Amino acid sequence: MVKKLTKFDPGYCSEPFKTLCTNFPNSDVYDPLRFRVEWGPIFHRGRLDGSAKILVIGQDPAQHETIVRRILVGEAGRRIQGFMAKLGITRSYTMINTFLYSVYGNPTAKIRKNPQLVSYRNLWLDALLLGKTVEGVVALGDRADEAWKMWKATANGQSFQKAFVKITHPTQPESFSKGNHAKLTEATKKMLKNWNSGLQTLAPSISNPDKQTPLVLYGDSFAQDEKSEIPEEDFPAGLPYWMRENDGWARRVGKTTMDKRANITITVPKKNLPQ
Amino acid sequence: MVKKLTKFDPGYCSEPFKTLCTNFPNSDVYDPLRFRVEWGPIFHRGRLDGSAKILVIGQDPAQHETIVRRILVGEAGRRIQGFMAKLGITRSYTMINTFLYSVYGNPTAKIRKNPQLVSYRNLWLDALLLGKTVEGVVALGDRADEAWKMWKATANGQSFQKAFVKITHPTQPESFSKGNHAKLTEATKKMLKNWNSGLQTLAPSISNPDKQTPLVLYGDSFAQDEKSEIPEEDFPAGLPYWMRENDGWARRVGKTTMDKRANITITVPKKNLPQ
Numbered sequence: 001m002v003k004k005l006t007k008f009d010p011g012y013c014s015e016p017f018k019t020l021c022t023n024f025p026n027s028d029v030y031d032p033l034r035f036r037v038e039w040g041p042i043f044h045r046g047r048l049d050g051s052a053k054i055l056v057i058g059q060d061p062a063q064h065e066t067i068v069r070r071i072l073v074g075e076a077g078r079r080i081q082g083f084m085a086k087l088g089i090t091r092s093y094t095m096i097n098t099f100l101y102s103v104y105g106n107p108t109a110k111i112r113k114n115p116q117l118v119s120y121r122n123l124w125l126d127a128l129l130l131g132k133t134v135e136g137v138v139a140l141g142d143r144a145d146e147a148w149k150m151w152k153a154t155a156n157g158q159s160f161q162k163a164f165v166k167i168t169h170p171t172q173p174e175s176f177s178k179g180n181h182a183k184l185t186e187a188t189k190k191m192l193k194n195w196n197s198g199l200q201t202l203a204p205s206i207s208n209p210d211k212q213t214p215l216v217l218y219g220d221s222f223a224q225d226e227k228s229e230i231p232e233e234d235f236p237a238g239l240p241y242w243m244r245e246n247d248g249w250a251r252r253v254g255k256t257t258m259d260k261r262a263n264i265t266i267t268v269p270k271k272n273l274p275q
Numbered sequence: 276m277v278k279k280l281t282k283f284d285p286g287y288c289s290e291p292f293k294t295l296c297t298n299f300p301n302s303d304v305y306d307p308l309r310f311r312v313e314w315g316p317i318f319h320r321g322r323l324d325g326s327a328k329i330l331v332i333g334q335d336p337a338q339h340e341t342i343v344r345r346i347l348v349g350e351a352g353r354r355i356q357g358f359m360a361k362l363g364i365t366r367s368y369t370m371i372n373t374f375l376y377s378v379y380g381n382p383t384a385k386i387r388k389n390p391q392l393v394s395y396r397n398l399w400l401d402a403l404l405l406g407k408t409v410e411g412v413v414a415l416g417d418r419a420d421e422a423w424k425m426w427k428a429t430a431n432g433q434s435f436q437k438a439f440v441k442i443t444h445p446t447q448p449e450s451f452s453k454g455n456h457a458k459l460t461e462a463t464k465k466m467l468k469n470w471n472s473g474l475q476t477l478a479p480s481i482s483n484p485d486k487q488t489p490l491v492l493y494g495d496s497f498a499q500d501e502k503s504e505i506p507e508e509d510f511p512a513g514l515p516y517w518m519r520e521n522d523g524w525a526r527r528v529g530k531t532t533m534d535k536r537a538n539i540t541i542t543v544p545k546k547n548l549p550q
Binding site for chain 2: 005008010012013016021038041042164205240249262266274
């Protein structure tokens with residue numbers, strides 16, 4: 001009948017995830033002046049069936065994530081997908097974020113250490129790590145690293161003894177260089193050097209990767225095949241392929257700051273429309 | 276920790292729905308010149324756990340549905356929600372559409388009767404009706420009625436002997452009157468008279484409604500409480516309340532026809548942003 005079967009991520013079908021997605025911190029905990037709570041929480045990407053070998057801790061969702069309702073589906077997601085692929089991990093991963101909502105401005109230490117914010121996130125870490133098959137944890141950037149340390153300070157966290165690396169956040173070079181091409185080149189080179197250390201630390205810990213893959217380190221910049229499209233198995237049912245193939249299709253547009261905050265504009269790539 | 280528990284619809288967690296959402300007709304069956312296949316299929320709204328007492332057959336998704344990934348979540352959805360509420364049905368329903376994709380132009384009879392298009396839809400009707408607790412089926416408009424008749428012509432369809440009504444599509448008055456206020460008033464009055472017939476046909480068949488509700492018919496126009504917000508239990512996890520509270524937050528915007536086709540613009544209602 002149809003040419004292809006389209007896998008999808010069914011999402012939050014069983015416990016404890018059903019409850020975690022029912023009982024979560026909202027604007028009482030996440031200050032609307034510091035977080036884009038208006039879009040609702042975005043919880044995860046990847047496996048929830050206990051098969052993950054890698055756990056990724058990202059920072060916060062942006063506009064692509066807001067539409068797809070899964071985290072790390074934009075450029076940062078494509079880069080981390082490539083990082084995991086170098087470890088032979090193509091599906092056995094789960095990803096959560098430090099924050100359920102997009103950061104708007106700079107959350108203070110007090111906000112970041114809000115007990116309810118932290119304890120809720122720790123429930124996810126407990127659910128994904130205790131007595132599970134995760135062999136390595138990757139924190140993307142400072143906030144994720146801080147989140148990890150907070151969990152590691154708990155009794156549950158102390159019981160977890162597998163590999164951990166903090167690596168530079170995947171889009172730090174872009175944030176840092178603000179359009180300056182020379183700075184971008186330099187920052188990317190520095191990040192990939194850091195990522196190589198991360199790979200070398202983690203690789204020995206991954207006992208049974210999805211794909212046996214000889215470790216090939218990054219060069220000074222991303223090669224084409226070092227960024228992967230987001231797997232169809234990670235997307236909710238029915239979403240179109242072009243939402244995974246590349247990013248840039250969702251933008252915040254508006255004349256004023258308030259207009260921009262209120263907006264997400266989706267544009268279907270031209271090649272995906274009948275000509 | 277949190278003030279409220281937020282129910283959600285977990286979606287396509289079990290069979291046959293997992294397979295139905297994996298193996299579905301795409302642009303080989305739905306002509307991209309006649310359907311907005313670029314947004315991917317949108318499958319249903321409501322219960323998939325066999326508890327439905329009413330099945331609603333709608334026509335096709337529009338832009339709000341495209342974002343939410345559930346059908347009938349805009350104005351038409353609010354109106355049909357109110358129709359079911361008059362029968363005492365507040366959660367025991369399932370809804371599917373005649374078409375998986377938004378109609379773009381006018382699909383010919385040949386397209387509408389495409390065997391693969393029809394047989395796929397019939398799988399959903401089989402799954403939702405055979406040996407299940409549905410006591411009444413409501414088809415919204417001509418296309419939905421045609422879809423029903425096609426299923427009723429099958430062996431499975433012939434075995435189904437419960438109540439059926441075709442009612443005017445909920446936004447037919449708006450389509451018909453094209454901004455002419457007098458025509459809108461008249462068409463709405465006519466539709467609600469038709470809906471009253473539908474209610475009177477169905478009400479005796481609903482043996483065990485969610486809420487015992489004396490049947491109160493419509494007047495000449497919609498009263499405030501005759502349109503209901505879409506229940507939180509029908510939405511995927513994490514979507515914000517304002518997406519259910521009202522519609523109008525998603526529009527197709529663009530200078531040319533092609534620009535418009537490529538676009539969905541989401542605007543958060545002002546009251547849901549920090550002032």
